[in-house]
């Protein structure tokens with residue numbers, strides 16, 4: 148199956164239609180496990196419309212929200228309802244991301260697969276390097292049976308490859324979706340690993 152062109156316009160269009168959906172399950176799970184933020188730092192990578200960014204702020208986290216789509220800041224401010232003292236917004240592509248603050252939580256909802264494998268590996272190393280002891284990662288990663296697999300601009304992983312990413316971390320949520328469904332661009336087969344893990 149061919150994959151849709153993922154231009155800035157595509158993501159702007161996608162994100163403009165996310166305002167009313169429920170908070171992603173990965174975000175809900177990690178919030179339940181981590182408890183109130185109490186001023187701890189969360190990073191929301193590929194934050195999109197900011198639904199989950201908002202949930203982290205509401206739970207007392209300081210948040211760095213990052214996304215490559217140029218309209219991110221304006222969209223996020225609409226979702227949040229204006230500036231928020233605990234929120235930092237950064238517009239950057241993963242390809243240009245070379246540093247992150249020390250973090251107690253890194254959430255990446257359906258975003259990290261949208262880069263090449265080489266970039267994914269570099270960004271994942273960065274994420275692991277900034278995760279504080281006790282900190283958690285909550286991610287949705289595409290598997291090799293996904294109907295978009297084969298697109299060299301995206302990253303698709305086998306189960307052993309996904310497990311290897313979490314070496315040394317304690318896996319607290321491991322759910323695999325492997326079924327037909329719908330994407331923003333139309334019907335497709337989803338093969339997605341939903342994982343929450345904690346650094347001991």
Ligand SMILES: C[S@@+](CC[C@H](N)C(=O)[O-])C[C@H]1O[C@@H](n2cnc3c(N)ncnc32)[C@H](O)[C@@H]1O
Nearest residue numbers: 158193194195214215216240241256257258261
């Ligand atoms: C499928 S959306 C998910 C957005 C949000 N996390 C959610 O769950 O609705 C993917 C997001 O990643 C962003 N994105 C895609 N490729 C990116 C890249 N290479 N670097 C940074 N952000 C990227 C898009 O702009 C979009 O907001």
